[in-house]
Amino acid sequence: MSVQVTSHTFKQNAAEALKDAPLQDALGNLKVGFIKKRLNAIELVPEWQRIRDEAREMKNHVLENLDHYLLRYEHSVQANGGHVHWAETSANAGEIIVDICKKANAKTVAKGKSMVGEEAEVNRRLEEVGIAPIETDLGEYIIQLAEEPPSHIIAPAVHKTKEQVSELFHKHHQQYGLTEKITNRVDLVTEARTVLREKFRNADVGITGANFLVAETGQHVLVTNEGNGDLSSNLPRVHIVIVGIEKVVPTLEDASLLLRLLARSATGQHFSNYTSLMGGPKRDGDKDGPEEFHVVLVDNKRTELFDSELREMLRCFRCGACINHCPVYGAVGGHAYGWVYPGPMGSVITPAMVGLEKTRDLPHACTLNGRCAEVCPMSIPLPSLLRKHRRTTFEKQLQSMRSRTALALWSQVARRPKLYRNLSDLAVRTLSWLGRRQGHVRRLPLVSAWTKSRNLPTSGNNRTFISEYTAQKNRSESS
Amino acid sequence: MSARDAILGRLQTALVRENPSRPAPMSVDDAPLAVSERLSTKPVSTLPAFSEDPTERLIRMMESVQMTVTRVQTSDDVLNAVDDYIRSEGLDGDVTVAPALSEIAWPEHYRIGSASGTEATSVTPCLAAVAETGSVVFASTGDTPATLNFLPDNHIVVVNESQVLRHVDDVWTQLREACGAHRAVNFVTGPSRTGDIEQTIEIGAHGPRRMHVVLVSGA
Numbered sequence: 001m002s003v004q005v006t007s008h009t010f011k012q013n014a015a016e017a018l019k020d021a022p023l024q025d026a027l028g029n030l031k032v033g034f035i036k037k038r039l040n041a042i043e044l045v046p047e048w049q050r051i052r053d054e055a056r057e058m059k060n061h062v063l064e065n066l067d068h069y070l071l072r073y074e075h076s077v078q079a080n081g082g083h084v085h086w087a088e089t090s091a092n093a094g095e096i097i098v099d100i101c102k103k104a105n106a107k108t109v110a111k112g113k114s115m116v117g118e119e120a121e122v123n124r125r126l127e128e129v130g131i132a133p134i135e136t137d138l139g140e141y142i143i144q145l146a147e148e149p150p151s152h153i154i155a156p157a158v159h160k161t162k163e164q165v166s167e168l169f170h171k172h173h174q175q176y177g178l179t180e181k182i183t184n185r186v187d188l189v190t191e192a193r194t195v196l197r198e199k200f201r202n203a204d205v206g207i208t209g210a211n212f213l214v215a216e217t218g219q220h221v222l223v224t225n226e227g228n229g230d231l232s233s234n235l236p237r238v239h240i241v242i243v244g245i246e247k248v249v250p251t252l253e254d255a256s257l258l259l260r261l262l263a264r265s266a267t268g269q270h271f272s273n274y275t276s277l278m279g280g281p282k283r284d285g286d287k288d289g290p291e292e293f294h295v296v297l298v299d300n301k302r303t304e305l306f307d308s309e310l311r312e313m314l315r316c317f318r319c320g321a322c323i324n325h326c327p328v329y330g331a332v333g334g335h336a337y338g339w340v341y342p343g344p345m346g347s348v349i350t351p352a353m354v355g356l357e358k359t360r361d362l363p364h365a366c367t368l369n370g371r372c373a374e375v376c377p378m379s380i381p382l383p384s385l386l387r388k389h390r391r392t393t394f395e396k397q398l399q400s401m402r403s404r405t406a407l408a409l410w411s412q413v414a415r416r417p418k419l420y421r422n423l424s425d426l427a428v429r430t431l432s433w434l435g436r437r438q439g440h441v442r443r444l445p446l447v448s449a450w451t452k453s454r455n456l457p458t459s460g461n462n463r464t465f466i467s468e469y470t471a472q473k474n475r476s477e478s479s
Numbered sequence: 480m481s482a483r484d485a486i487l488g489r490l491q492t493a494l495v496r497e498n499p500s501r502p503a504p505m506s507v508d509d510a511p512l513a514v515s516e517r518l519s520t521k522p523v524s525t526l527p528a529f530s531e532d533p534t535e536r537l538i539r540m541m542e543s544v545q546m547t548v549t550r551v552q553t554s555d556d557v558l559n560a561v562d563d564y565i566r567s568e569g570l571d572g573d574v575t576v577a578p579a580l581s582e583i584a585w586p587e588h589y590r591i592g593s594a595s596g597t598e599a600t601s602v603t604p605c606l607a608a609v610a611e612t613g614s615v616v617f618a619s620t621g622d623t624p625a626t627l628n629f630l631p632d633n634h635i636v637v638v639n640e641s642q643v644l645r646h647v648d649d650v651w652t653q654l655r656e657a658c659g660a661h662r663a664v665n666f667v668t669g670p671s672r673t674g675d676i677e678q679t680i681e682i683g684a685h686g687p688r689r690m691h692v693v694l695v696s697g698a
Contacts, residue, residue, distance in 0.1 A: 033678035139675035227686025271612040285621035287593035307493035
């Protein structure tokens with residue numbers, strides 16, 4: 001599925017998402033699913049905070065020496081008999097992959113879920129040269145059939161209901177002689193298993209992502225619950241790993257440090273079903289495994305993020321906890337964000353990768369409630385990173401004329417305390433007069449976006465906070 | 480300039496600007512002290528503590544992710560335990576045994592080798608089992624092909640109690656002592672599952688639907 005950037009129409013996307021009934025049903029599952037399971041899993045680990053702190057320190061050390069750890073990883077992969085490719089842009093990464101597939105005379109490719117693969121639009125590029133990519137993660141497979149981009153980084157089809165999946169399978173599985181329409185979940189999973197098993201068997205190349213790269217051993221860590229990543233890595237003749245340069249860690253011990261945080265933060269499991277270390281092609285005497293092994297290390301603006309005040313974002317290991325806990329994501333889902341990465345982490349990464357000009361609404365799609373930073377296992381201060389984007393948006397004059405004028409006016413007033421007090425005093429009196437009968441205002445010019453869906457409560461006593469505060473202070477001093 | 484040099488160059492430009500005394504070599508041999516030290520000392524981070532007996536915890540953790548466990552006294556009991564399980568669960572179809580277990584006198588219709596893709600059940604040894612996570616760990620070799628862990632519907636694993644380790648990090652020590660980088664090291668923690676349809680967990684996505692452990696006490 002090609003990923004067109006539609007972040008510039010975020011407001012419109014969000015408005016449509018709010019009216020989408022099946023989407024709203026599907027988003028309801030997030031709360032009972034991810035959020036509660038994560039909490040239960042963390043409660044069983046009293047050392048959680050200490051592990052989190054150590055993970056942050058370790059990753060900061062890696063970032064301070066990222067050049068060296070990448071060199072070491074490259075060296076170790078080569079020692080295992082693998083090939084390392086470097087891609088400056090997502091387009092370069094796509095070209096490298098197409099090239100390897102062409103050289104391998106590939107007809108079909110089995111793909112494990114990879115968000116970097118989405119950045120590079122690997123599927124579109126393969127299809128353009130007549131190679132068929134098959135997504136093998138069930139969620140990715142569902143959205144590939146639906147010709148949609150993923151709406152969540154670890155649960156790509158979280159926006160789909162069972163009924164929608166049933167329709168999709170019924171439509172697309174006829175060609176395999178599976179003509180009966182099935183509706184229950186177990187049967188849907190079994191049918192996908194049957195169809196995809198054949199695809200695995202026939203795939204010439206397997207493409208997967210990686211959760212971590214271990215510099216010490218040249219292996220990468222890949223976690224899945226379905227086992228599709230392992231089948232994609234073990235069965236085809238050629239295995240390609242596509243991964244961002246920030247995923248490297250020094251040693252196996254550092255990988256296990258992050259693994260303790262990853263599954264618990266992502267799905268509330270203490271460990272993912274399949275946690276695999278892989279590296280290099282088949283060894284002497286091995287009966288299975290790929291004959292060729294390639295890693296594509298992707299920059300795609302990561303070095304720009306590195307050399308900016310957003311560097312901390314490179315600690316992110318894509319668990320999705322911030323997304324699951326974001327009230328904005330919970331209301332509008334992932335597609336509204338308009339590119340590969342949704343939610344808080346997406347609102348930081350997307351502007352950096354595709355440009356703030358096209359994504360200026362994303363840093364504002366946030367209530368600054370701080371839950372994302374609270375749950376982030378890598379302690380990334382997401383709200384302050386979003387505020388940095390907001391500042392840049394203002395400095396580069398990317399907002400609409402109307403909000404710029406409003407903000408400029410506001411700053412003029414806010415910098416003059418006396419004027420500010422007089423005006424707010426006037427505003428409070430006017431509001432209380434307007435709401436004198438019902439205690440609230442139903443319609444107000446200029447803020448219709450607020451009053452359209454709720455009433456604006458008004459103060460009953462004609463006083464601003466400051467005058468109330470001063471009055472109380474005077475009272476307590478005189479008593 | 481190659482993409483490699485451009486990427487590493489951009490990282491180094493930023494790092495040298497922050498710390499002008501930082502060397503910026505392009506060779507793996509010139510790593511700063513902090514890097515070479517971390518790579519050689521391999522510091523272990525905080526491990527989740529537990530007071531439970533490791534074997535008991537292993538079994539409890541395995542059962543919590545829908546694995547089943549049978550305990551037997553000696554390695555002579557493995558054959559019967561495997562056969563009993565296959566019969567009692569009514570597992571039809573072929574059985575493939577990893578070459579590493581070929582010294583056991585398996586029934587004649589059991590095949591020894593790597594996965595053919597058509598067998599219903601595989602029987603394999605493991606490298607270790609981890610009490611922390613309830614995982615069995617497999618390291619791929621010619622005698623323990625990785626595909627046996629993923630293709631069959633049912634996977635029976637023989638675990639010797641002496642292979643039970645406390646934490647994931649103990650596996651790293653063991654791997655380094657063994658022979659370095661295997662092509663694949665798989666931690667498997669329960670039968671294959673997916674939550675991709677409405678966030679509800681279903682067993683049997685792509686890998687085995689059943690995982691059964693025969694735990695040998697005296698070994």
